[in-house]
Amino acid sequence: MQARGPVGLGWECLHQGAGPSRAAGARFQIFPDGQYFHLRHRGVAQQSLTPHWGHRLRLKKDPKVQWFEQQTLRRRFKRSFAEPSDPWFSKQWYMVQPDLNILQVWSQGLTGQGVVVSILDDGIEKDHPDLWANYDPLASYDFNDYDPDPQPRYTPSDENRHGRRCAGEVAAIANNHFCGAGVAFNARVGGVRMLDGTITDVVEAQSLSLQPQHIHIYSASWGPEDDGRTVDGPGILTREAFRLGVTKGRGGLGTLFIWASGNGGLHYDNCNCDGYTNSIHTLSVGSTTKQGRVPWYSEACASKLTTTYSSGVVTDPQIVTTDLHHQCTDKHTGTSASAPLAAGMIALALEANPFLSWRDMQHLVVRASRPAQLQAEDWRVNGVGRRGAMGPVGAGMLCPPGK
Structure with missing residues (x-):
């Protein structure tokens, strides 16, 4: 030839x-x-x-x-890693900082291939130009209207943009000259529309039980009201959905439930009083700013297993992701932005080792979380020799290891 x-x-x-x-x-x-x-x-x-x-x-x-x-003459190229060419990747400051270790993991060829993530929220645009190629219909459903289309309901205030933004953080397409790139940009992503209607124990349980042999990771950035007065958690059916997920999901390895720890710090809310983040079956994620400081909204609790980036005051850089109406945004914030980042990093870990159980992953996250870049005055060494903060920081910054 x-x-x-x-x-x-x-x-x-x-x-x-x-x-x-x-x-x-x-x-x-x-x-x-x-x-x-x-x-x-x-x-x-x-x-x-x-x-x-x-x-x-x-x-x-x-x-x-x-x-x-x-x-x-034959054209040959060095197989070194190149950063995504997407126009907004330069704004994704949290990707290139060494704390999260994302570029190093990408350079090993880990991009989320073969992993399925579902965003439980207010819906996602399945035809978004930075999502469509990674959209997974089997990981999607509308439990508000009970149909298979998770398309969000459009309103003048664009109030149903939350799920769309979370999905882009996980699996926005890379190198397509649009927006930025997801943490696991070759993962499959679906959306469950369940927050834009009547929310019951049945709706939550059904959402958390969708295709448990197909979906590897469920990411949720919601919970009871963060007002400092509410003590609430999952109902009987939802608790059973958690139990069945970790005992039977993923062929018995256990479904991974990633949960945002909450934004009620201004009201002295405590995520120990949130039965979703406090569940042994979920992996609770908090936030830190680019400077490693505790955001004003961060809640203190012992159930927080790790921390990823978000923003604090209005002048802080925020998170780049996809938005409603086929647009992009660089204004995603709160622990709602931190949990999908963790879900994406966990997808990278699952690609490296798909046989990790749900408890393996919890141990891995705790061991991979580092306190080095986080500024807190209450770091303590616990009984197993791990450093942790009693306040809003948690166990440290999540830093996924390589293969």
């Missing part, structure tokens, strides 16, 4: 018999003690867009030449 490109860089020949002289063999021989030779003709252009037919015919007629091939 002849490669494209300029030709005339010489000839490779298989010469029958003794071949050229010993001196010529030493100079032109391709393999030691072989009969393949690389020959050049001084009267032929070094590079040309067309083959040299006259010389080809002469070689073809030579009874001592068993095979020949005119050499061509």
